[in-house]
Amino acid sequence: MTPDEAMGVVTDVLHHIAPEADLDDVDPAEDLRDEIDLDSLDFLNLIEGIKERTGVDVPEADYPQVRSLDAVVAYVARHA
Amino acid sequence: MSATAEFRMPSLGADMDEGTLVEWLVAPGDRVRRGQIVAVVDTAKAAIEVEVFSEGVVDELLVEPGTTVAVGTPLARLTGTGEQPPPEPAAAPEPAQAAAAAPVPVAPAHPVAASPIVRHLAHEHGVDLAALHGSGPHGEVTRADVAAASAPGPAPVAPPVPEQAAPGTSAAERSDESRVRASPLARRRAQERTVDLATVIGTGPDGVVTVADVDAAAANVPATAPVTPAPHPAAPSRRRAARRSGKKQHEKDEAVAKQAAMREAIGALMARSKREIPHYYLRTTIDLASALAWLREHNAAVGVEERLVPAALLLKASALAAREVPEVNGCYVDGRFEPADHVHLGVAVALRGGGLVAPAIHDADTLSLPELMAGLKDLVARARSGRLRASQMADPTLTVTNLGDQGVEEVQGVIYPPQVALVGFGKVVERPWAVDGHLGVHPVVVATLAADHRVTDGHQGGRYLAAVEGHLQRPAELDATAS
Numbered sequence: 001m002t003p004d005e006a007m008g009v010v011t012d013v014l015h016h017i018a019p020e021a022d023l024d025d026v027d028p029a030e031d032l033r034d035e036i037d038l039d040s041l042d043f044l045n046l047i048e049g050i051k052e053r054t055g056v057d058v059p060e061a062d063y064p065q066v067r068s069l070d071a072v073v074a075y076v077a078r079h080a
Numbered sequence: 081m082s083a084t085a086e087f088r089m090p091s092l093g094a095d096m097d098e099g100t101l102v103e104w105l106v107a108p109g110d111r112v113r114r115g116q117i118v119a120v121v122d123t124a125k126a127a128i129e130v131e132v133f134s135e136g137v138v139d140e141l142l143v144e145p146g147t148t149v150a151v152g153t154p155l156a157r158l159t160g161t162g163e164q165p166p167p168e169p170a171a172a173p174e175p176a177q178a179a180a181a182a183p184v185p186v187a188p189a190h191p192v193a194a195s196p197i198v199r200h201l202a203h204e205h206g207v208d209l210a211a212l213h214g215s216g217p218h219g220e221v222t223r224a225d226v227a228a229a230s231a232p233g234p235a236p237v238a239p240p241v242p243e244q245a246a247p248g249t250s251a252a253e254r255s256d257e258s259r260v261r262a263s264p265l266a267r268r269r270a271q272e273r274t275v276d277l278a279t280v281i282g283t284g285p286d287g288v289v290t291v292a293d294v295d296a297a298a299a300n301v302p303a304t305a306p307v308t309p310a311p312h313p314a315a316p317s318r319r320r321a322a323r324r325s326g327k328k329q330h331e332k333d334e335a336v337a338k339q340a341a342m343r344e345a346i347g348a349l350m351a352r353s354k355r356e357i358p359h360y361y362l363r364t365t366i367d368l369a370s371a372l373a374w375l376r377e378h379n380a381a382v383g384v385e386e387r388l389v390p391a392a393l394l395l396k397a398s399a400l401a402a403r404e405v406p407e408v409n410g411c412y413v414d415g416r417f418e419p420a421d422h423v424h425l426g427v428a429v430a431l432r433g434g435g436l437v438a439p440a441i442h443d444a445d446t447l448s449l450p451e452l453m454a455g456l457k458d459l460v461a462r463a464r465s466g467r468l469r470a471s472q473m474a475d476p477t478l479t480v481t482n483l484g485d486q487g488v489e490e491v492q493g494v495i496y497p498p499q500v501a502l503v504g505f506g507k508v509v510e511r512p513w514a515v516d517g518h519l520g521v522h523p524v525v526v527a528t529l530a531a532d533h534r535v536t537d538g539h540q541g542g543r544y545l546a547a548v549e550g551h552l553q554r555p556a557e558l559d560a561t562a563s
Contacts, residue, residue: 020335020433037432039485040389041460051384060379060387 001054001080006073013049017042028069035069046072054080085134085161086154087118089143092128092473095349099123100148101155103265103290110138112158117469119155120265124345126437126463129265130470136161145288152226262289268465273298278327335433342435350494357412357500358533361492364545366552368508369522374555390508391482392453394525396558398480398503399423399444401547407536408501408529408544409478417500417535426476426496427456429463437463438496440476449559475499484508490526500532501541503548 001009011023014036021036032038038046047058050072056079058066066072089099100122106112117129118138136158143155207229214221262270262277266289270277273294280297282289371393379387402409402423410419425444429437439462441447441455462468479499483491484507491504506526513522527548531541551558 018432033485039430040391041457044384044387044389044457047387048384057384060376 001077003073003077006054006077006080009053010046010050010069010072010076013046013053016049017045023069026069028073031067032069032072033067050076056080083159083161084139085136085158087132087134087156087158089121089149089151089153089155090130090470091151092121092123092130092470093475095345095352096123096151098148098150099128101143101145102127103145103288104141104156105265105291106138106156108138108140112136112138121470124341126342126468127265127466128468128470128473132158134158134161152229262294265467266291266294268467269294339434342431346436349496353494353497356497357495359495359530360533360538360541361528361530362538362541362545363490363492363526363528364549365511365524366527366549367513367522367524368552369513371552371555371558372508372523386450388449388453389456391484391505392449392456393552393555393558394482394505394527395425395427395441395444395456395480396447396449396452397548397551398478399425399447400551400558401544402478403445404547405540405544407540408531410500411475411477411498412500412532412535413498417532420477423478424476426479426499427459428479428481428493429460432464437468438476438479438481439463439468439472442471478503480505484525490528492528493530495530495532500535501544502530504528504530 014021014023014032018036018038023036026032026035032046033043051057054076056076058075062075066075089101092099102120102122104119106116106118112118112132113135114133115131118132119130121128121130137160139157139159141156143149143153149155207226209221209226212221212225212229214225262280262282267277269275269291270280270289275294275297277289277294280289280293283293368390372390375388375390375393402425406419407417409423410417412418422443423445424440424442426438426440429439431437439459441452441459444452444455447455459468459472462472476496476499478501479496480503481491481493482505484505487507489506489509491506493502493504495502504527506528508523508525510521511524513520513524515522527545529541529545531544
């Protein structure tokens with residue numbers, strides 16, 4: 001999957017989890033959980049959404065690799 | 081001989097006096113069964129899907145959508161209800177709703193069948209319970225019965241929240257490029273079925289778009305519209321974009337108004353709590369090394385859908401401990417503590433953009449961890465999208481507030497009356513920890529208890545926290561369901 005496609009999927013999933021968040025305002029290098037106020041359930045929903053949409057399974061051990069928006073997109077692009 | 085029954089505005093929280101009917105999901109002539117969602121009601125805090133607890137046929141809808149009425153006001157009349165069958169657990173897959181049909185069980189010591197909450201309400205309103213006819217199962221007196229006895233007849237109160245107040249017609253609004261008025265349920269259905277609300281003809285009052293309208297639009301069937309202009313299917317994209325930004329601004333304004341109403345409701349409840357309940361506070365630091373190690377192994381072995389979050393363990397431990405120290409689990413009513421024989425664990429859920437609700441996971445002590453996790457996910461999703469079920473708002477016997485995700489190490493909370501305790505958890509942090517005289521680094525969490533000093537003192541409170549700690553040292557046992 002290209003990074004652009006991955007970005008599209010990830011932002012779509014995030015939009016469902018945090019509909020009021022303006023993803024253009026998000027600093028893509030910062031921890032997503034701080035940027036759009038995600039708690040542990042929101043984050044799990046993000047992981048589930050990614051699995052559903054791309055088939056990419058992010059195991060818990062890999063959570064440190066998907067902290068920022070950029071990191072999530074890169075991970076998805078790499079594994080999809 | 082067929083009996084009639086009234087479906088009344090339910091009380092959806094100890095602090096709720098009135099609600100606004102947003103939408104009817106049934107019409108006269110529809111057959112309804114126990115547990116079926118028949119209406120959407122707006123409270124200061126959230127829009128709630130309300131179930132009916134009688135079987136029968138809808139005879140007449142007595143209240144129009146958009147009207148605010150006091151709790152207990154009859155909303156609809158049902159016929160063919162006959163004898164109320166005994167409450168049986170619904171066959172729903174979601175464990176959080178498994179006990180939905182049963183109201184709070186009757187305390188055996190009292191002659192009149194009524195739950196502690198109901199007795200409290202009767203006492204407050206000077207209503208003699210013995211003189212009331214109970215409309216609940218087995219003639220149990222419900223909150224609605226008491227409310228009806230103290231405020232007879234529909235009492236439409238102050239103008240409902242701004243989003244329903246505008247008397248203008250949908251035509252004027254539509255062509256003004258302002259937001260489309262739709263019930264929360266309809267809004268969500270439109271999202272689910274990717275229907276552009278702006279193109280849906282609303283057949284609700286004042287042209288409000290209802291769920292039925294969205295479904296009809298999705299099926300491309302023209303809904304029967306009283307007086308509405310045709311939508312503009314060929315609108316240039318610029319106009320549509322302008323309408324969307326106008327919509328967004330209105331949505332923001334409404335969200336702000338909703339926020340303010342919720343803030344006020346929460347504020348009133350918290351002020352009452354501090355006024356009436358003599359709080360005391362305890363804290364303890366709990367070693368989570370075993371619990372999190374167990375969790376890591378569990379999650380590595382199952383798929384994403386079965387992954388558990390640490391909160392599930394904390395909630396289960398809190399529920400089990402409530403069984404062992406029942407003095408923290410129940411209600412304080414009529415100057416007396418009524419222990420509950422079930423643990424309906426309230427979970428404080430922060431709403432995106434501000435606000436707080438604390439709906440309950442029923443019988444949390446009896447659920448396996450996957451069931452509790454599913455219940456938690458459902459609850460949070462519903463709370464955040466404004467889709468809570470009335471049965472989930474049914475009073476919790478103990479509430480847990482978990483601010484771990486906020487980065488706060490410790491939370492000393494305010495008890496939700498008429499409960500008698502509040503459990504708090506902070507953030508899991510790594511700390512130096514001594515085990516058998518050796519120093520290591522363990523993940524630990526600060527657990528707190530705010531408790532009602534009229535019911536317990538530090539000793540029982542301390543025993544409760546010790547029980548929570550004990551359960552978190554035996555994580556594998558947390559997964560078991562109660563025997």
